[in-house]
Amino acid sequence: MTAKEKFGVMLKYIRFSTRKGENKTLIEIRTGEDCRLDAVIESVSYPFFECAYSLTAEHGEEWLLRIADLHMENWKEVYMPSDTMPDADAENWEVAYCEQDEKEKKSVGRGAYPDNWKEFLKIMDEIVPTSIPGQINKITLEYKRNVRFTQKNEEGTQNETVNWDYKEEMILDRYEETLTIRQVIAPGRELTKEYHMRDEIPELMDKCMEYLGKLESASGPKESESAEFKLCLECGASASRVVTGTYNRRGLPEGWDAFIREIAGYIRFYESYEDILNPYIYxxxxxxxxxxxxxxxxxxxxxxxxxxxxxxxxxxxxxxxxxxxxxxxxxxxxxxxxxxxxxxxxxxxxxxxxxxxxxxxx
Incomplete structure (x- = not known):
């Protein structure tokens, strides 16, 4: 099914604007021939993104399908907090779109949003970041070191050298709102722990941004006997960044200690003896x-x-x-x-x- 069939009628344009304090962003995306998308961006928050550019028909069709799946026709016209007045610094937003031979439809809000707003931001974020300058949407940290030891065999047989790669992986995902830590201790022996904390993981990632914004791979020779790391930062419309090196003071970039302490402090806050294993309970x-x-x-x-x-x-x-x-x-x-x-x-x-x-x- 093509995007045009999915819509029933072709989307002419979608316009999204947001303002919070002095930060303003306006994105207007128009549909061209064969689902090619032409985007115009004006942004106080992201001046380096102010431009006009196009998405190919292939990527445009995929993008339109995801927009269609949001069913914005079910959005209310106005969104406001139901129980309190919005804060003075609450975000103001507006989404308007128009289909062929139809009138423009519009939804506006202040400090309140449709249920699938985060998914909408995730889709728009492929065009330009929609909240924090330089926003990081996903952090993936991979760690690896080689483990080697001599295994003593029965008398009369040669001792065996055993080695394998011990691996760890830490992933913070803004839109899934998860922090996942995985350990590959040995072949067939893995541990995974996932923290799914609504609102908290994005806040944690925002705190980490000040440490991660200027990270660069450290210069110096590769140390073959040392543990290695690879850090991938996915930043929406901007290209992903990759930082690699040796996992020690010679190979890690400046600011690494503060970044790791921020993560470790968050995990430590939730560390506890699980109730089902706690003898003081059972x-x-x-x-x-x-x-x-x-x-x-x-x-x-x-x-x-x-x-x-x-x-x-x-x-x-x-x-x-x-x-x-x-x-x-x-x-x-x-x-x-x-x-x-x-x-x-x-x-x-x-x-x-x-x-x-x-x-x-x-």
């Missing part, structure tokens, strides 16, 4: 007939003392008030573990078990 809950026994210490690395409680909401780390010593003096302590015992299964070394008087609220 070991909680008293069964019928069980007693709750908390191990309490009175100073760090001190001796543990068992205390009974009926409070099922107590957690490891809570501070509690208990009686201790021959005179039953009330002392504060900290719970370091919680266990459950049937009365008949209580260890003899527990002896006389005291009661937790109460939790100490911080």
């Amino acid at each position: 070991r909680r809950g008293r069964r019928q007939g069980e007693q709750i026994i908390c191990s309490v210490i009175f100073h760090e690395k001190g001796e543990r003392h068992p205390y009974r409680t009926e409070d099922e909401d107590l957690e490891v780390g809570d501070k509690v008030l208990v009686q201790a010593g021959p005179y039953k003096q009330e002392l504060p302590g900290k719970i370091v573990s919680i266990d459950y015992y049937q009365k008949s299964d209580l260890p003899e070394e527990f002896g006389d078990i005291g009661e937790i008087l109460k939790k100490i609220e911080e």
Whole structure:
């Protein structure tokens, strides 16, 4: 199916303008013969893109098909936040398009958008970046080092030298809103972790842009025994950039440390012991007939003392008030573990078990 058949009638033009503060961009794309696209761009944000140029019929048809799949005829005429007034610095935008023998259709908005707005921006971004100057849409970092060791065989046979390429890959995708980290530890042994965080990944990429904007491959000889890296930056309408080198201070570009720390800090924020693997979660809950026994210490690395409680909401780390010593003096302590015992299964070394008087609220 051709783009013309997809539309039913041929798209004459589409005009997209956006303004946020002093940043303004106007893109007008007109359809020529056989789906060739002629684009005119005026931009305060991207003066280096101010030009007029064409997309070939082949690329134009593909682009038109993707625009048609957005079904902009279903867009409302006006988009505004439903619950609050727009912020003073909210983005103003307008999209107008016209098909052959039809009137112009227009949608406008301020700080609110159609549901498929991100897909629309992704398509328009192939003509010119639509939000931040020099916007990076995808970051791909590949890392590789050779692992080699001698494997000792049975006595009387020659030892074997084993080597393979250990690989890592990190991908940040603005439009998918994902951060993916993949490790190829050895043949047939791979680990993949993906962070899908709405709005956060684009913000993280924006922070990284100040470090990545001027990266260049470091000069110097290639070090055959060192790990290597390849960084690919996909920047919408501008050509993708590739930076390569040796993964050490001699081979990495200036600003690399700040870039990696930005990513590592984000990942560290979400690092946690998964609930399904956390014994403090799955070991909680008293069964019928069980007693709750908390191990309490009175100073760090001190001796543990068992205390009974009926409070099922107590957690490891809570501070509690208990009686201790021959005179039953009330002392504060900290719970370091919680266990459950049937009365008949209580260890003899527990002896006389005291009661937790109460939790100490911080």
